[in-house]
Amino acid sequence: MAGSQLTQLKSALSSAGLNRKSASKNDKKQWKKGGARETDRAKTFSKLEDIRKSLNKFDVRETKVCFVAHIFY
Numbered sequence: 001m002a003g004s005q006l007t008q009l010k011s012a013l014s015s016a017g018l019n020r021k022s023a024s025k026n027d028k029k030q031w032k033k034g035g036a037r038e039t040d041r042a043k044t045f046s047k048l049e050d051i052r053k054s055l056n057k058f059d060v061r062e063t064k065v066c067f068v069a070h071i072f073y
Contacts, residue, residue: 008055016047 013019031037 005055009051012051012055016051018044018047 010019
């Protein structure tokens, strides 16, 4: 069994490197200098979009056409 959706989400986020661990000292220095913020943001959003697509399998809905035959006497 795969576990709950929350467990799956947490494991997917941690495997993608998007968990809320504290940043290292070097990361903080680079952030203050403004290095690669937009590219990091774009990578993060692309990773999140991939996770959304993989976890939300039932969000895409298909409408089925139901034919009802009315018989009048």
